[in-house]
Amino acid sequence: MRYISTRGEAPVLGFSDALLAGLARDGGLYLPESWPQIDAATIAGFAGKPYWQVAERVIAPFLGEEIAPKDLRAMLQEAYAAFAHPAVTPLVQLDDNLFVQELFHGPTLAFKDVAMQLLGRLMDHVLKARGRRATIVGATSGDTGSAAIEAFRGLDQVDIVILYPHGRVSDVQRRQMTTVAAPNVHAVALEGNFDDCQALVKAMFNHHAFRDELGLSGVNSINWARIVAQVVYYFTAAVALGAPRRPVSFAVPTGNFGDIFAGYVAKRMGLPIERLVIATNVNDILARTLETGAYEARGVVATSAPSMDIQVSSNFERLLFDAHGRDPAALRGLMASLSQSGRFEIDAATLAAIRAEFDGARADEAEIAATIGRTWREAGYLLDPHTAIGVAAAGKTARDPAVPTVVLGTAHPAKFPDAVERASGVRPALPAHLADLLERPERFAVLANDLKAVEDFVRARSRSARGAAA
Ligand SMILES: Cc1ncc(COP(=O)(O)O)c(C=O)c1O
Numbered sequence: 338m339r340y341i342s343t344r345g346e347a348p349v350l351g352f353s354d355a356l357l358a359g360l361a362r363d364g365g366l367y368l369p370e371s372w373p374q375i376d377a378a379t380i381a382g383f384a385g386k387p388y389w390q391v392a393e394r395v396i397a398p399f400l401g402e403e404i405a406p407k408d409l410r411a412m413l414q415e416a417y418a419a420f421a422h423p424a425v426t427p428l429v430q431l432d433d434n435l436f437v438q439e440l441f442h443g444p445t446l447a448f449k450d451v452a453m454q455l456l457g458r459l460m461d462h463v464l465k466a467r468g469r470r471a472t473i474v475g476a477t478s479g480d481t482g483s484a485a486i487e488a489f490r491g492l493d494q495v496d497i498v499i500l501y502p503h504g505r506v507s508d509v510q511r512r513q514m515t516t517v518a519a520p521n522v523h524a525v526a527l528e529g530n531f532d533d534c535q536a537l538v539k540a541m542f543n544h545h546a547f548r549d550e551l552g553l554s555g556v557n558s559i560n561w562a563r564i565v566a567q568v569v570y571y572f573t574a575a576v577a578l579g580a581p582r583r584p585v586s587f588a589v590p591t592g593n594f595g596d597i598f599a600g601y602v603a604k605r606m607g608l609p610i611e612r613l614v615i616a617t618n619v620n621d622i623l624a625r626t627l628e629t630g631a632y633e634a635r636g637v638v639a640t641s642a643p644s645m646d647i648q649v650s651s652n653f654e655r656l657l658f659d660a661h662g663r664d665p666a667a668l669r670g671l672m673a674s675l676s677q678s679g680r681f682e683i684d685a686a687t688l689a690a691i692r693a694e695f696d697g698a699r700a701d702e703a704e705i706a707a708t709i710g711r712t713w714r715e716a717g718y719l720l721d722p723h724t725a726i727g728v729a730a731a732g733k734t735a736r737d738p739a740v741p742t743v744v745l746g747t748a749h750p751a752k753f754p755d756a757v758e759r760a761s762g763v764r765p766a767l768p769a770h771l772a773d774l775l776e777r778p779e780r781f782a783v784l785a786n787d788l789k790a791v792e793d794f795v796r797a798r799s800r801s802a803r804g805a806a807a
């Protein structure tokens with residue numbers, strides 16, 4: 338399997354190089370040259386299989402010959418053995434045809450663990466095989482950072498620096514990043530919002546001398562391996578509800594468009610997905626784009642679902658590339674317009690192709706709280722604010738009552754206890770392994786939204802840079 342950049346001007350890479358590269362050198366995002374297919378009989382055979390086995394079948398075609406099958410199997414078994422539920426990503430029924438797929442049974446209580454537990458093992462494996470080190474830089478609105486820190490802490494080959502928006506993540510999210518004592522972990526509170534953090538990460542990747550000096554790698558969903566690992570749970574959920582015989586729809590709380598793009602990939606591979614619902618909070622650039630065809634960034638507003646306080650949605654570029662007939666020149670034009678004027682217009686044919694598969698809906702703060710309260714009262718189930726946006730969006734967009742809708746349950750309610758308590762009257766408790774989180778000492782740096790300041794910080798903490806200088 339070979340990987341091409343959405344902008345068409347970066348080297349074509351195999352899986353391991355795409356894994357280490359993160360962002361393509363032309364500023365684009367890698368995706369496979371073609372979509373592997375899984376036939377209906379194979380999909381039907383997933384029923385009742387352990388999660389790691391489904392993952393093995395779904396992920397293997399993306400790896401080509403580069404990772405030995407026995408190594409992939411060992412990594413998958415180890416990654417998912419650490420989850421607190423035997424089904425790894427279980428389904429919970431809320432009403433006749435509405436389900437939540439709980440993706441938060443990993444160590445940091447958000448869906449990011451599902452991919453990050455595998456990504457950490459894959460990177461470690463490839464770096465060791467090559468005798469290389471890496472400096473990982475990542476941007477987080479709260480969950481990617483803690484999942485990445487958990488997956489990479491203590492690894493010899495890796496230093497990891499995570500930028501989060503100062504004062505804009507929940508206390509639990511911040512402490513999951515700032516209380517980890519491992520010397521290779523560095524949490525940075527950036528004076529800015531998530532989009533600023535993500536722009537700085539991309540700027541470091543686009544500064545090729547810096548990128549090469551430090552051996553930069555990325556763990557955000559700009560990294561193709563993140564998306565691949567997230568494709569798996571679409572298969573397990575759909576099969577549990579009758580696929581391939583019966584189609585299923587998904588409502589996905591969306592920010593950077595990685596999780597829902599994984600659903601699009603599952604569909605391209607042959608999974609019968611009826612609709613993919615883009616669920617947003619008031620930072621609704623994606624819902625607006627679907628309505629109007631204009632992708633137009635506005636200021637980011639802080640909400641009770643802070644992980645989705647995002648306006649520049651990286652992975653939308655992957656969808657645009659595919660929906661645009663995989664024309665890199667067109668993508669370069671759109672992205673140039675975005676960086677020059679903060680907006681671009683999607684042509685009518687591309688917009689129609691996107692609308693044929695996706696719906697969009699947003700939930701404001703009152704709707705998020707009302708959904709949490711109602712679901713608690715009526716179903717006895719406690720939603721976190723992000724998952725509540727998915728439930729609200731599913732309610733606004735449901736089409737065929739015979740098709741079940743799965744809302745991706747992206748975070749545990751205990752990560753956002755204040756918002757959940759305000760809306761439901763119930764304060765969710767952290768699980769035992771995090772029970773003393775609020776008492777642990779914190780360690781973080783505060784940095785200005787300034788590329789030079791951030792690069793200096795990263796260089797000073799990168800053992801790759803010291804190695805290069807020695
Ligand atoms: C809890 C939670 N829900 C939803 C999202 C949105 O996911 P994505 O960025 O893949 O669209 C995020 C952040 O990415 C998140 O942390």
Ligand SMILES: N[C@@H](CCOP(=O)(O)O)C(=O)O
Nearest residue numbers: 477478479480481557558593
């Ligand atoms: N919501 C995310 C934002 C980063 O998204 P990613 O999937 O691109 O890593 C977070 O919690 O950090």
